[in-house]
Amino acid sequence: MPETLTESLDVPATNGTPLSGDDGEWMGPTSNGHIAWVRDSQPLTTKRLTMFTFRADDESGAPATDLELYMGMPGHAIFVRRDRRVFAHVHPAGSAPMASLALAAAPTHIGHATTPVQAGHETHASLPPTVTFPYGFPEPGDYRIFVQVKRAGRVETAAFDAHVE
Template identity: 30%
Template sequence: MHTGVKITAFAAALAATFGTAYGVGKGVDPVVGPVVAPAAHGGHAAAPDAAAAASGPGGLQVSEAGYTLALEPSALTAGAPGELRFAITDAHGRKVTAYEREHGKELHLILASRDLTVYRHLHPARGADGTWSAPVELPKAGDYRAFADFTPAGPAGAKGLTLGADLAVAGAYRPAALPAPSRVAEVDGYRVELRGTPVPGRPSELTLRVTRDGAPVTDLQPYLGAYGHLVALRAGDLAYLHVHPHEGPAGPEVSFTATAPSSGAYRLFLDFRHEGKVRTAAFTVHAH
């Protein structure tokens, strides 16, 4: 995923969509000091401008700027280990093998169910021929959306992209309603409280406070160059935003600036790392 609930992408290409990032926390282990937010790209948040506003939300298109997210046929079954394989192809159908690294990775992959009840942030491996693969086990059948967040290698200032493609998972399927709005998420004994509300068309502050057993967590660990990653998915079409937090201490609060592209319901997913393990806290919010 890229910079700034980096909750990768409405940003430079998507600042008009859901976010405006101002910086990241600290560098990837070992912590060596503040990380300066890179130039905006793809669906990552950055300072808004006219071009960004015109580009729209990320993840809604399978092809953009001559690049395509090509999922290979897969037989994923709910509750069973599987493998997802895909490639990014250029305008000539060739698999892309050269990428800029963003937060320690050439490409970030997000999977989310259409009903927004399942979310996975995966780290695929790239083969020499440009084919990416990632092991995955999804708990329920149904329709999913895969998001690839990357910047092709090229001249300085190359545009980052977030492409999306549909994925079906076999099994008995019962659609679920969008989880009810909540300001508190519980995960593995951690309590994460969300403060702030996204506002359509205007930057707003979102702060997430992490506690465990009633005590504030003040020793969050860097994960991909930041103390938290926030991905926002709009209910209905799964328009995608990924931003990173403002520079700050290692908890208990992690803050982001985000601009919702429209009114409506959003599902926010905060990834944070503590005691060597990454956990995800999820919230449903309404931008209004």
């Protein structure tokens, strides 16, 4: 079961030149379609691994056929509790700690893992219209889920609200 640790942190002021390279020009409202959260009616609860599936649709409502890898992944999701006490950046393969646990538990052959730890790093040209992210909420409350996918060279972001019991 993945667990998100929460803690207060004082970040010192930084010196030097601000970072550049903002990819904001790629972002904007979804074009030629929308992103839908595919879910059942079961309430969301804490400390339980849940698979969150999102589907990109084209302008006619049909599943999109133009998804591309974005920064090496089929998609990215951010889970943020409304009071900002919880923040998690998740990939379809899970988080870095989840991948580390899978790698540590995998049988090896000459120092190489034999498990598909990098599932979600597909490189084929035609990605499916759905992206699924594993996540377990550490605390109850109201959350916003941000999902990013890349379609036809354009990064699209959708936001969803979730109440966790």
